[in-house]
Amino acid sequence: MEETKKTLYSGIQPTNNLTIGNYIGTLQSWRNLQENYNCIFAAANMHAITVRQNPAELRQKTLALIALFLACGVDPQKSIVYVQSHVPAHAELCWALNTFTYVGEMERMTQFKDKSARHAENINMGLMDYPVLMAADILLYQTEIVPVGLDQRQHLEIARDIAQRFNNAYSPTFTVPQGLYPKVGAKICDLLDPAKKMSKSAENPNGSVFLSDDRDTVIRKLKRAVTDSENSVRYDPENKAGVSNLLTIYSAFGGKSIEEAEREFDGKGYGDFKLAVGEVVADRLAPLQAEQQRLLADKDYLNSVMLDGAQRAEKIARKTLSKVYKKIGFYQV
Numbered sequence: 001m002e003e004t005k006k007t008l009y010s011g012i013q014p015t016n017n018l019t020i021g022n023y024i025g026t027l028q029s030w031r032n033l034q035e036n037y038n039c040i041f042a043a044a045n046m047h048a049i050t051v052r053q054n055p056a057e058l059r060q061k062t063l064a065l066i067a068l069f070l071a072c073g074v075d076p077q078k079s080i081v082y083v084q085s086h087v088p089a090h091a092e093l094c095w096a097l098n099t100f101t102y103v104g105e106m107e108r109m110t111q112f113k114d115k116s117a118r119h120a121e122n123i124n125m126g127l128m129d130y131p132v133l134m135a136a137d138i139l140l141y142q143t144e145i146v147p148v149g150l151d152q153r154q155h156l157e158i159a160r161d162i163a164q165r166f167n168n169a170y171s172p173t174f175t176v177p178q179g180l181y182p183k184v185g186a187k188i189c190d191l192l193d194p195a196k197k198m199s200k201s202a203e204n205p206n207g208s209v210f211l212s213d214d215r216d217t218v219i220r221k222l223k224r225a226v227t228d229s230e231n232s233v234r235y236d237p238e239n240k241a242g243v244s245n246l247l248t249i250y251s252a253f254g255g256k257s258i259e260e261a262e263r264e265f266d267g268k269g270y271g272d273f274k275l276a277v278g279e280v281v282a283d284r285l286a287p288l289q290a291e292q293q294r295l296l297a298d299k300d301y302l303n304s305v306m307l308d309g310a311q312r313a314e315k316i317a318r319k320t321l322s323k324v325y326k327k328i329g330f331y332q333v
């Protein structure tokens, strides 16, 4: 890792099927960010188990997620790519940070409240502790920049609070991280209910475009996306949430600004517009899927990437953890 570059960290849970929301919200930017930052990218499988998972599926999805990172242009020579559970320091720092986090703060987290409602039968301690583990992920690497979608903003704020709290209690220990949210597409909405974010775990799969969807499925889902009765392609998130969401998707995938996209569809109907959005998405997903499959056929290579990533991550993480242990008074030999 280059000394002069700032550290950037992001993670994705290897759960369900990733959506174009995950892609636009963060993954898409990773390729270019590697040029300017020391990047660390994790498959957050420890976060994943806060909701019950099928073990075989979780294993498979972890491998597939690492392959997807690489398919999206992450270069494991430049960046650290690893699996969260391969670096025990995450759990260790999480424990220490738990003692700097208040139960009330965790109870107020929007995602905790949402997930508790959806998984009322399993409101486990891990679900509540989720943001502290995320803080540990970020703080272990002295991260300055965290590229994520808007749904993670609250978690990032708490990571900043915990870092500052610890620094104030002892002396500067952690870098206080900053979120980096995409200018366009920080919150991609559900195609059928644009008031909600597009989610991996949505009840109706037709509201989400999955990165694994084939061309026909992508085009069909976009054709059915909710719009309005005005038949005018205009960006107005307040009054035209559906159309604005589609413009955002078109802009993110087509590499055009929202204004350019509006001009392109000036005078055209929603039918043409939705087809064009479907095509631009499908055109991008096809090569990604092919590259992911190619990589998945070489498990040895993927294992070597993860192993190397975990070793490099571990080295950085241990340094921070050892500092923390010293400050809090853990006897070290």
Ligand code: TYM
Pocket (backbone or CB within 6 Å): 009, 010, 011, 012, 013, 014, 021, 022, 023, 024, 025, 026, 044, 047, 133, 134, 137, 138, 146, 147, 148, 149, 150, 151, 152, 185, 186, 187, 188, 189, 197, 198, 199
């Ligand atoms: P996860 O797996 O839910 O989502 C991965 C990333 O996708 C973004 N995202 C979205 N962006 C725009 N529109 C959407 N509809 C949308 N849905 C999801 C998320 O903001 C996220 O960036 N807790 C994290 C994983 C994590 C992490 C970390 C992230 C664990 N440790 C440390 C950053 C730093 C999560 O569950 O993401």
